[in-house]
Amino acid sequence: MKLVMSQLDSPLGAMLLVTDAQQAVRALDFADHKARLHRGLREHYGETELVEAPAPAEVADALARYFDGEWEVLNALCTATAGSELQRRVWAALRRIPANTTTTYGKLARELGFDDPRAAIAIGAANGANPIAIIVPCHRVIASNGDLKGYAWGVHRKRWLLEHEKAIATREQESVPQTAMLPGF
Missing domain, CATH: 3.30.160 (Double Stranded RNA Binding Domain)
Known part of the structure; x- marks a missing residue:
C-alpha cells in the first residue's frame, strides 16, 4: 500500500x-x-x-x-482506519463526541451496547490504539471520576486539547478561588 x-x-x-x-x-x-x-x-x-x-x-x-x-x-475530514471490528466501532463513536464535551469509558461502552462494566477496559484499549490523534478525538474520553487517564501522546497534550476545546477548566481557572455573593451586594 x-x-x-x-x-x-x-x-x-x-x-x-x-x-x-x-x-x-x-x-x-x-x-x-x-x-x-x-x-x-x-x-x-x-x-x-x-x-x-x-x-x-x-x-x-x-x-x-x-x-x-x-x-x-x-x-x-475523511478518515480510513484498519483495525478490529471493536476498534473501528469505538473510533467511529469517538467522532460523534462533540467538541467541548467529554464522556467516560463506561458511558462509551454503554453507547456501544455493552452492559458489563468490564467492557470499559476493552473500550479503553481500543481508545488507546486510535491511530488518528485529534481528528478521532480519543482525548475527549476521561475516567468516571474526572481524571484524565492515559493518552497515547501524553496526558499533558490531552489536558491542552480539552482546555483548548473548553471541555475542562484551565489550571488557572481551577486555582482562582470562587467568592460567594452575599445578599444585598
Whole structure:
C-alpha cells in the first residue's frame, strides 16, 4: 500500500500525517511518537510505501482552523482506519463526541451496547490504539471520576486539547478561588 506522509506544525509540537491516494487520513501522530506511528502502520497495513509530500490542503487547513478555535471543522475530514471490528466501532463513536464535551469509558461502552462494566477496559484499549490523534478525538474520553487517564501522546497534550476545546477548566481557572455573593451586594 502506498501512503503519503507529511509533517505539520501544531501548538503541541510537530505532527506526522499519513494519507492515502484519496487523501483520507490514515494516521495522525506526534513526531516524538514516530515509532508508534510506524508500528501502527505495520500492524494495520503490513508493508507500506511511505512517500513524503506536502499535506493535502484540506487536511492542513482544517487542522490549522481547529487550533484557531474552529473545533467542528475536523468533522468534515475523511478518515480510513484498519483495525478490529471493536476498534473501528469505538473510533467511529469517538467522532460523534462533540467538541467541548467529554464522556467516560463506561458511558462509551454503554453507547456501544455493552452492559458489563468490564467492557470499559476493552473500550479503553481500543481508545488507546486510535491511530488518528485529534481528528478521532480519543482525548475527549476521561475516567468516571474526572481524571484524565492515559493518552497515547501524553496526558499533558490531552489536558491542552480539552482546555483548548473548553471541555475542562484551565489550571488557572481551577486555582482562582470562587467568592460567594452575599445578599444585598
